[in-house]
Amino acid sequence: MKPTNRGIDVVLSIGDKVIGGQQNCILNRGMSAIDITNKIDNQWQEIMAGTRTWSVLCSGLYIKDEDSFTLLEQSFADGMPLDIKLSDGNRIYEGRAFISNFPAEAKFNSAFAYNINLTGTGPLR
Secondary structure (H helix, E strand, O other): OOOOOOHHHOEEEEOOEEOOOEEEEEEEEEEEEEEOOOHHHOOOOOEEEEEEEEEEEEEEEOOOOOHHHHHHHHHHHHOOOEEEEEEOOOOEEEEEEEEEEOOEEOOOOOOOEEEEEEEEEOOOO
16 A cells, blocks of 8 residues: 555645644635536536636644744735645645635634635646
8 A cells, every 4th residue: 555645744835934833724626617508418418617716725823923924914914915835745736825814713722723715816736
């Protein structure tokens, strides 16, 4: 059996800075379907590939004075895209993304945590 990559090996980076405190990460990829059904196809729907989308959802723990978290805060405040990289040391996904959601959570008996939703603009390479 071939070795399986572990989730702990996957890291999200902004430029060359790894996001400190990262715990979980989800890469979403999608494609819109264009309906090309017609009367000749005998009531079976046919589609063709439309535009593709991608996003990254990440959660983590806030680390005081962490440079990457400061970059996230600044990008969100300015509405500027980030160059992101998602890598497990073997496979690498890269692209530009905007922060579309960035909640922070401070529960009574837990660490200060954040979630981030990065919505891709352009291709994911």
